[in-house]
Amino acid sequence: MTNRRETGQADGLFEDPSVPAAPPDPAPRAEVAEVADDSGGPLAVRMRPRSLDEVVGQRHLLGPGTPIRQLVDRDVPMSLLLWGPPGTGKTTLATVVSRVTARRFVEVSAVSDGVKRVRAEIELARRELGMTGRQTVLFVDEVHRFNKAQQDALLPAVENRWVSFIGATTENPFFSVISPLLSRSLLLTLEPLEEDDLREVIARALADERGLAGAVALDPAAEDHLVRLAGGDARRTLTYLEAAALVAPEDGTIDVTVLEKAVDRAAVRYDREGDQHYDVISAFIKSIRGSDVDAALHYLARMIEAGEDPRFIARRIVVHASEDVGMADPTALQTAVAAAQAVELVGLPEARINLAQAVIHLALAPKSNAVIKAVDAAMADVRKGLAGPVPNHLRDAHYKGAARLGHGEGYQYAHDHPGGVVRQQYAPDNVDGRDYYRPTRHGAEARFTEVLTRIRSVLRGHGAQGGV
Structure with a gap:
């Protein structure tokens, strides 16, 4: 990478290039982030909302009087922890906050940056606040990947309001974020996007000038398949859509075949409101009841790949543990309930392992329907x-x-x-x-x-x- 000092390039947009550069610090990366041109970036980056009103989903966090609105509308400094699955808008919310409040925005990745950079950014933010009054939004992505010492380095800045700290995590912060940082931050939970939200994301990307600008069209079946593949993840939705647009035929129509080719994922014939939903879950339960573990795992995989709600699958497993195993193996219910809790705790794709463990346990367990017969009698x-x-x-x-x-x-x-x-x-x-x-x-x-x-x-x- 070329050294900016060697080229004589100014560290800030309004600095005189003839003035000797200040000692190296990580600030240039942050300042560039504020004015970065996303026109050549991935579709998911180009379509990133520019205001809170453009954010899709997360209505429980964006209504009047909510902490995010207070942070934006009243310019109130505060520290936030955003917890949610990938693609639900954690980075988007942090970026929007910085843009609409004209604050300096610094993004630190816990994957690639260490405590040295964190301390340097905090010191720069403290000087900026003292000299100009300009506040800094310090966004730490994947904050759960920081160890205790690295998270400790954030505490003085959070405590003294030198920065408005926003941490993003896909892991349960009660297990992955140190207590002092958690207690000084407001925890906001983001939910996977609903189907209607994903369809709105797709419609915008197809029509918007920043997106595909009407160059391609998505037929309804392909849209349904794309929504299923996305699993509530807006970033994945746009990534798959962009890939399909690259291999679309000359007429610009993206059908299921084109989408399958682009993302290498076959469309599972499955309608969550139709016959396939009921037929597959019926076959799933009957396979467990019949102790065919391989067939049961097939139907589990089929439902997951088709985008079935994992909580629905978990509920059926819990019911089956008492209905068809019961007292023949009393631990089956414990396993089933633990799998259901794991779905809520970690979500897909990791929770597929927990669901599979429960399915294997129940399929191989001795069977008895004496419990359901007893209560029904x-x-x-x-x-x-x-x-x-x-x-x-x-x-x-x-x-x-x-x-x-x-x-x-x-x-x-x-x-x-x-x-x-x-x-x-x-x-x-x-x-x-x-x-x-x-x-x-x-x-x-x-x-x-x-x-x-x-x-x-x-x-x-x-x-x-x-x-x-």
Whole structure:
């Protein structure tokens, strides 16, 4: 790279080139960023919004009175942490804040820059604020990649408001950002863009002079496929669209075939509102129930590739863990719930691994539908009107006057008896003696079969007390 001092180029736009250059510092990179010409950049960069009103999505962050609006409209210095998946607008929001407030904008990447540059930028920002009153927006991309010492270097600037710090992270900041920095910053959570938001991004890029300026057209099927491929990521949407525009035929029409060729991703025939949605999820659940782990993984991959909401997949796995595995492997529900939490915590693409682990666990687990049969049988009796009065000895006896009504009289405290089980009636008269839960001999449930037989024998007076 050519040294600016060697060429005599001024460090600032308004400095006299004849004046000797100041000691080297990283400021030139920041100043150039303010006036950079994006006309030759990637489509995603050229289409970056120039004002908050042009930002698509994130309505919960951009309404009147929100912190971002306060930062822009009232020029209030504050520190923000922007947490969200890639392509949701973290860098865009930081850039817009700097542009519309005419603040000096400095971008530091935690991937390529170290603590030396951070300290140099902070010192320059402090001098700028003291000499001219001009504030600096210090944007740290991928801030979670900074280690503790590097994050510590940000604290004086944040504490003293020498900069308006904006950190962007795709990782949970409660795990990846040090507590002092987190406590001094306002945490804003960005959501993946909705389908309608992505379609607006596409429409703008196709028509805008900064974008493709009407040079190509996207047919509806290709647009649907592009939206599915994007997965809520605006940057990915524009990157794929630009790639397709480069290989578009002479008539400028981008169809599904052109899009597949451009991004090397086959269009999965899948309509989230139509038959494919229901057919695939049905086949997915039945494959797990049938213990065909390979077929289940195929349908999981098919749904993920088609852009199905991973939270929907996770919910079905959680239901299946109790419906078709149940007590045959009680840990299956724990795995399923953990996978659902992982989807919320890390999102796709990483969460595909967590979902796959849950699918493999459930598919290979012993199966039992005794849980769902038990609760449905009990609910069926309730619907038939078999919901008699609660036996007197089980009724609440804590309030004044309950004893006069006979509430609690004769109740036997189970812990006072051998085995913790004592003969007494728990169910109402009209369902007493009904066996709703009928465990199988599959997996861990076989043990519960034996335990349940002994418990029922004691409760109903067919066996000896204790030893359960």
